[in-house]
Amino acid sequence: MEVAANCSLQVKRPLLDPRFEGYKLSLEPLPCYQLELDAAVAEVKLRDDQYTLDHMHAFGMYNYLHHDSWYQDSVYYIDNLGRIMNLTVMLDTALGKPREVFRLPTDLTAYDNRLCSSIHFSSSSWVTLSDGTGRLYVIATGERGNSASEKWEIMFNEELGDPFIIVHSISLLKPEEHSIATLLLRIEKEESDFKGSGFYVSLEWVTISKKNKDNEKYEITKRDILHGKSVPHYAAIEPNGNGLMIVSYKSFKFVQAGHDLEETMEEDMPEKIKEPLYYWQQSEDDLTVTVRLPEDSTKEDVQVQFLPDNISIMLKGLQILEGKLFSSVDHESSTWIIKENNSLEISLIKKNEGLTWPELVVGDKQGELLRDAAQCAVIAERLMHLTSEELNPNPDKEKPPCNAQELEECDIFFEESSSLCRFDGSSLKTTHVVNLGSNQYLFSVIVDPKEMPCFCLRHDVDALLWQPRSGKQDDMWEHIATFNALGYVQASKRDKKFFACAPNYSYAALCECLRRVFIYRQPAPMSTVLYNRKEGRHVGQVAKQQVASLETNDPILGFQATNERLFVLTTKNLFLIKVNAEN
Numbered sequence: 001m002e003v004a005a006n007c008s009l010q011v012k013r014p015l016l017d018p019r020f021e022g023y024k025l026s027l028e029p030l031p032c033y034q035l036e037l038d039a040a041v042a043e044v045k046l047r048d049d050q051y052t053l054d055h056m057h058a059f060g061m062y063n064y065l066h067h068d069s070w071y072q073d074s075v076y077y078i079d080n081l082g083r084i085m086n087l088t089v090m091l092d093t094a095l096g097k098p099r100e101v102f103r104l105p106t107d108l109t110a111y112d113n114r115l116c117s118s119i120h121f122s123s124s125s126w127v128t129l130s131d132g133t134g135r136l137y138v139i140a141t142g143e144r145g146n147s148a149s150e151k152w153e154i155m156f157n158e159e160l161g162d163p164f165i166i167v168h169s170i171s172l173l174k175p176e177e178h179s180i181a182t183l184l185l186r187i188e189k190e191e192s193d194f195k196g197s198g199f200y201v202s203l204e205w206v207t208i209s210k211k212n213k214d215n216e217k218y219e220i221t222k223r224d225i226l227h228g229k230s231v232p233h234y235a236a237i238e239p240n241g242n243g244l245m246i247v248s249y250k251s252f253k254f255v256q257a258g259h260d261l262e263e264t265m266e267e268d269m270p271e272k273i274k275e276p277l278y279y280w281q282q283s284e285d286d287l288t289v290t291v292r293l294p295e296d297s298t299k300e301d302v303q304v305q306f307l308p309d310n311i312s313i314m315l316k317g318l319q320i321l322e323g324k325l326f327s328s329v330d331h332e333s334s335t336w337i338i339k340e341n342n343s344l345e346i347s348l349i350k351k352n353e354g355l356t357w358p359e360l361v362v363g364d365k366q367g368e369l370l371r372d373a374a375q376c377a378v379i380a381e382r383l384m385h386l387t388s389e390e391l392n393p394n395p396d397k398e399k400p401p402c403n404a405q406e407l408e409e410c411d412i413f414f415e416e417s418s419s420l421c422r423f424d425g426s427s428l429k430t431t432h433v434v435n436l437g438s439n440q441y442l443f444s445v446i447v448d449p450k451e452m453p454c455f456c457l458r459h460d461v462d463a464l465l466w467q468p469r470s471g472k473q474d475d476m477w478e479h480i481a482t483f484n485a486l487g488y489v490q491a492s493k494r495d496k497k498f499f500a501c502a503p504n505y506s507y508a509a510l511c512e513c514l515r516r517v518f519i520y521r522q523p524a525p526m527s528t529v530l531y532n533r534k535e536g537r538h539v540g541q542v543a544k545q546q547v548a549s550l551e552t553n554d555p556i557l558g559f560q561a562t563n564e565r566l567f568v569l570t571t572k573n574l575f576l577i578k579v580n581a582e583n
């Protein structure tokens with residue numbers, strides 16, 4: 001079996017500024033323009049059955065404003081009349097109303113379980129579109145920068161199953177055929193998952209092609225599916241269509257007809273892939289064992305035998321668990337019952353009260369121990385005398401040199417870390433893996449539309465921008481820009497919703513759920529030289545923080561940044577904030 005290469009991200013030291021002093025709050029007003037929309041944005045709110053964190057990440061925090069990276073200062077949104085509306089800004093003082101460029105052929109109000117409509121600009125003349133009902137459109141637009149030649153025409157239109165949103169798409173033009181590769185995201189119910197959230201994330205990689213011959217139609221030529229247990233922070237297809245890159249908290253793997261393609265990995269990682277045979281919990285007095293049963297199992301199918309030091313469980317005459325218990329139990333007081341969710345629940349009463357069992361059956365590795373918070377607190381209290389809050393403790397000193405409680409909240413990261421994986425499009429195997437550790441994912445941005453989107457990660461206090469280079473096998477991710485101290489600054493913004501930066505890296509910006517937008521400019525030369533009294537030196541440039549407050553109480557639904565402007569979308573209005581003057 002081929003093993004994926006463990007890689008690392010190589011930081012370019014010249015792009016770091018160890019002497020960065022921070023952002024100076026600037027009260028200089030920012031020009032802000034407001035456009036009232038003809039119809040409200042087609043917002044789709046989460047239903048009662050969409051209650052997990054994954055649903056919130058994928059759909060509840062969806063960005064309803066789409067930037068056409070092929071044409072500067074051109075944004076799109078979809079309104080509740082099913083119209084795709086475009087605003088292309090040439091001059092701030094001559095803003096027109098958003099114009100309709102396309103209308104969805106289906107009446108979206110007739111669908112109860114639909115998702116938000118999504119759009120992605122595959123090239124300068126091709127678009128992929130989802131109406132949120134499970135239907136995918138591939139549209140030829142003509143050159144969108146020229147309204148005279150722009151005409152949106154459906155070239156492919158097909159129902160692809162459950163509703164999805166479009167994550168990414170590219171256009172591949174070869175001498176013999178034209179293809180559109182697109183990445184679709186769904187969150188689907190997993191009936192067998194009684195331990196986790198009950199849902200899994202599906203990424204479908206669909207390729208739609210047309211031979212360059214007369215009377216040929218666009219048809220699906222390839223469909224591959226990946227499954228994972230968390231919504232990816234970032235997922236994009238390589239420009240040549242040969243691979244896929246994903247940044248996610250939990251790993252993804254390709255599947256086919258419900259089976260893992262990399263079956264050989266089960267021998268190497270049985271605990272990670274195979275579902276435990278049983279789960280068990282314990283308290284001071286007893287233990288509770290839960291065993292998953294096949295559907296329609298009855299009491300007559302199950303035989304459980306208790307002995308003081310042994311347990312035996314049989315299902316339809318087959319032995320599924322048998323062995324010596326770690327310690328003795330009161331077998332006469334122990335009971336079992338079949339629950340409504342097709343699970344067998346066994347209660348065992350400890351003879352040695354207060355004894356913590358490290359395993360249920362001696363030598364058995366088929367189960368998983370579930371600990372609750374109260375148990376962890378008791379264990380921690382028992383071990384308290386073995387620990388100290390001091391770093392290199394010295395009993396002669398009154399104060400410890402370091403106290404864990406002095407850490408700020410923004411310095412605390414998840415114990416489990418995200419990973420960056422590259423998948424090969426032909427073999428469907430993982431070829432490269434980067435463990436991101438504490439490098440928190442912040443946002444993604446398209447710097448060059450012909451390249452993959454960049455992703456921004458926190459490194460210490462800074463935010464570093466990385467450009468994937470799929471053609472370079474040895475140096476696949478390039479550090480192209482640094483936003484000084486932005487990793488630290490953004491952690492203090494509790495109500496942040498969207499994050500973005502200018503494609504030329506001149507500033508980064510984030511917006512809260514309501515009203516406020518924060519802008520962080522890269523250091524720029526000052527018209528008058530300042531003097532740093534503390535260090536006794538002149539300061540020739542300064543980084544500014546600016547705050548814009550929108551005149552609305554409607555929630556922010558969309559947020560996009562260009563080199564000159566910020567676009568902010570609410571339910572009924574589109575705001576333009578002039579950030580940089582034209583060159």
